[in-house]
Amino acid sequence: MARSGTAVVLEDVRKTYELAEPVHALDGVTLEVSRGSYTAIMGPSGSGKSTLMNLVGCLDTPTEGRVVVDGQDVTTLDGRERTDLRGTQVGFVFQTFNLMPRLTALENVALPQLFQGVGRGERRERARELLERVGLADRADHLPSELSGGQRQRVALARALVNEPAIVLADEPSGNLDTETEADVLDLFAEFHDAGTTLVVVTHERHVAERAERIVHLLDGTIERIEKLESTGEPTSPPGPGVGPRSSRDADAGADGETPGGDGGDRGGDDPTSDADGPGTASDDRDADSSTTDRDDDGGN
Numbered sequence: 001m002a003r004s005g006t007a008v009v010l011e012d013v014r015k016t017y018e019l020a021e022p023v024h025a026l027d028g029v030t031l032e033v034s035r036g037s038y039t040a041i042m043g044p045s046g047s048g049k050s051t052l053m054n055l056v057g058c059l060d061t062p063t064e065g066r067v068v069v070d071g072q073d074v075t076t077l078d079g080r081e082r083t084d085l086r087g088t089q090v091g092f093v094f095q096t097f098n099l100m101p102r103l104t105a106l107e108n109v110a111l112p113q114l115f116q117g118v119g120r121g122e123r124r125e126r127a128r129e130l131l132e133r134v135g136l137a138d139r140a141d142h143l144p145s146e147l148s149g150g151q152r153q154r155v156a157l158a159r160a161l162v163n164e165p166a167i168v169l170a171d172e173p174s175g176n177l178d179t180e181t182e183a184d185v186l187d188l189f190a191e192f193h194d195a196g197t198t199l200v201v202v203t204h205e206r207h208v209a210e211r212a213e214r215i216v217h218l219l220d221g222t223i224e225r226i227e228k229l230e231s232t233g234e235p236t237s238p239p240g241p242g243v244g245p246r247s248s249r250d251a252d253a254g255a256d257g258e259t260p261g262g263d264g265g266d267r268g269g270d271d272p273t274s275d276a277d278g279p280g281t282a283s284d285d286r287d288a289d290s291s292t293t294d295r296d297d298d299g300g301n
């Protein structure tokens with residue numbers, strides 16, 4: 001598939017919710033996510049992290065500004081086109097894993113390809129490959145309830161990657177894991193990043209953010225600063241008090257074409273979930289029937 005040099009571009013993006021008092025969830029954010037990069041998003045509660053992820057993940061559209069994913073301006077797409085873009089170019093990993101409980105690990109990983117019209121044999125082969133890559137080849141036939149938290153998150157990561165998306169968005173991906181399991185999962189993220197996957201991770205945890213190449217600090221809907229991190233490629237150590245796995249340095253915001261924004265403005269509002277029909281690879285609940293069919297189809301193979 002043809003791909004431009006950047007996975008995602010946000011240009012002066014604003015998102016306003018029109019309540020009694022308008023809420024400027026994003027207030028002029030300009031950011032470029034280059035292919036193969038690893039970005040962490042941090043910021044206090046209410047700073048706009050989820051709103052930003054919803055926009056990058058094509059779950060929502062901005063009130064103003066442009067969001068370009070894999071070379072396509074999301075703001076010009078209709079709902080169907082946006083769903084397609086999300087299904088092919090965005091992989092989601094959630095804190096709560098969001099796996100289909102009645103599908104095996106293999107079926108969960110294979111599921112997003114079903115929506116892309118990939119044939120059954122190819123789906124299963126690719127799912128197996130990915131399960132192998134995340135170290136779970138021997139758990140392919142296990143249900144999520146038969147897997148540990150770390151294993152579930154590995155399955156979720158494999159599922160996020162199965163359509164070879166332009167970008168993988170992870171929301172507190174290790175939030176439900178103990179320290180050791182978290183380190184394993186973050187090591188896996190690092191491995192995939194080394195192999196070329198573009199990652200954006202939202203986290204409240206400094207030591208998780210420090211696995212990335214840079215940290216975008218949000219504050220009140222704007223980019224407060226972008227902190228570049230020294231990339232050692234070394235695996236993380238379990239977090240100690242005030243100790244991160246990688247040394248880090250502050251870097252000027254706006255480096256590498258990333259420009260913190262934030263000059264306010266008038267916006268129209270809408271509900272971020274109003275036209276969101278679920279992440280492309282995580283539309284589990286809605287698609288339960290088709291995925292069950294997938295399981296039945298695949299039975300015994």
Ligand SMILES: Nc1ncnc2c1ncn2[C@@H]1O[C@H](COP(=O)(O)OP(=O)(O)OP(=O)(O)O)[C@@H](O)[C@H]1O
Nearest residue numbers: 017023025044045046047048049050051052271272
């Ligand atoms: N659907 C909505 N309607 C109205 N306001 C909203 C809506 N969604 C988010 N907001 C507001 O937008 C701002 C940014 O919210 P957002 O969820 O993006 O923050 P966050 O940084 O992800 O917070 P947290 O860390 O608590 O999840 C907040 O002030 C929030 O109250």
